Amino acid sequence: GEDVEQSLFLSVREGDSSVINCTYTDSSSTYLYWYKQEPGAGLQLLTYIFSNMDMKQDQRLTVLLNKKDKHLSLRIADTQTGDSAIYFCAEFCSNDYKLSFGAGTTVTVRA
Amino acid sequence: DVKVTQSSRYLVKRTGEKVFLECVQDMDHENMFWYRQDPGLGLRLIYFSYDVKMKEKGDIPEGYSVSREKKERFSLILESASTNQTSMYLCASSLTGQESLEQYFGPGTRLTVT
Numbered sequence: 001g002e003d004v005e006q007s008l009f010l011s012v013r014e015g016d017s018s019v020i021n022c023t024y025t026d027s028s029s030t031y032l033y034w035y036k037q038e039p040g041a042g043l044q045l046l047t048y049i050f051s052n053m054d055m056k057q058d059q060r061l062t063v064l065l066n067k068k069d070k071h072l073s074l075r076i077a078d079t080q081t082g083d084s085a086i087y088f089c090a091e092f093c094s095n096d097y098k099l100s101f102g103a104g105t106t107v108t109v110r111a
Numbered sequence: 112d113v114k115v116t117q118s119s120r121y122l123v124k125r126t127g128e129k130v131f132l133e134c135v136q137d138m139d140h141e142n143m144f145w146y147r148q149d150p151g152l153g154l155r156l157i158y159f160s161y162d163v164k165m166k167e168k169g170d171i172p173e174g175y176s177v178s179r180e181k182k183e184r185f186s187l188i189l190e191s192a193s194t195n196q197t198s199m200y201l202c203a204s205s206l207t208g209q210e211s212l213e214q215y216f217g218p219g220t221r222l223t224v225t
Contacts, residue, residue, distance in 0.1 A: 008151065031212050042115070042201055042216035043154075088153060092212050098169070099214060101146075103153040 006089050006102040012109055018076040020105045022089030025070060029091040032065060034074045037086040037104070046074070046087070076107075084109045114138070115217035117202055123223045130189040132220050134202030141207045143185035144214065145169075145177060148199040160185055161207070192224045 006022040024032070030051050035043040049056045049063045049072070056063045062075040076083055089102040118133035134143065142161055146154040146169075156169030158177040166177050174196060178186045185204075189196055199221050203214040 004153075033213075035216075040218075042218045043203075043214075044216070045213050048213070098156060098159070101154040103151055 004089055004091055004100050004102040006087075006105050008103060008105060010105055010107045012079050012107065014079060014081060014109050014111050016079055018074075018079045018083065018107055018109075020074045020076075020087050020089075020107065022072040022074075022102055023070055024072065024089070024091045024100075026091055026093050026100070027070070029093060031092040032063075032072050033088075033090040033092070033099070034061075034063065035088040035090060035101075037088065039085070043088060079107075079109050081109050081111070083107060115202055115204055115215050117200075117217040117220050119220050120218060121221050121223075123225065124189075124192050125225055126193060128189075128192050128224075130192050130222065130224075132187040132189075132200055132202075132222070134185045134187070134204075134217055135183055136185075136204040136215070137183065138204070138206075138215070139182065140204035140215075141182070142205045142214075143179065144203040144205075145175075145185065145187045146201045146203065147171070148201055148219070154201065157187065192222075194224050196222065197224045198222060 004024045012018045033048040034046045036046045037043045060077045064073045086104040088104045090099045115136045144159040145157045160166050160179045176188045201219045202217040205214045
């Protein structure tokens with residue numbers, strides 16, 4: 001695994017869409033993940049995408065993968081106060097069989 | 112439902128003390144991991160284990176050791192705690208195999224070394 005980068009903070013109004021962006025560097029990544037960490041809790045897998053896919057939708061969540069640019073995004077539609085959390089992007093590196101995490105994006109939902 | 116438990120949610124230790132952090136998973140997972148989480152740095156892998164009595168260094172193993180005597184239990188040991196080891200420690204487990212790369216996390220142990 002190599003560097004995974006994401007912005008540290010995002011503030012969004014309740015009801016709007018949130019978009020969290022992530023870039024990675026390992027071209028051998030097979031899976032890319034989004035984890036959510038609520039205050040005082042461990043990480044919980046939100047969704048993942050296989051590297052041969054461009055998009056995955058799961059209810060309010062849409063994951064977009066641009067493999068050429070090594071760019072991953074997570075869109076949360078109709079953001080709610082319960083979506084306030086830290087969101088981590090992670091890549092699975094097939095050459096060393098480990099997960100590499102980004103620093104996490106703290107999403108704050110304001111009324 | 113997968114459950115990963117960690118022995119303590121909060122721990123305060125003095126510099127130089129030996130510290131044990133315990134992690135137990137109840138889903139017969141082969142793989143177990145220890146991470147530390149620091150603001151702005153995300154999760155960094157300390158050690159991991161693919162099987163009983165087996166361990167591999169992660170990205171930041173210095174100052175830590177681990178023990179895996181039983182499949183369900185993975186212990187992180189700080190031989191002589193230092194203030195720069197103040198952090199949130201997260202344990203995770205996963206199955207082996209392409210179909211199950213998801214890691215399941217415990218709630219974390221917030222360690223303060225004074």
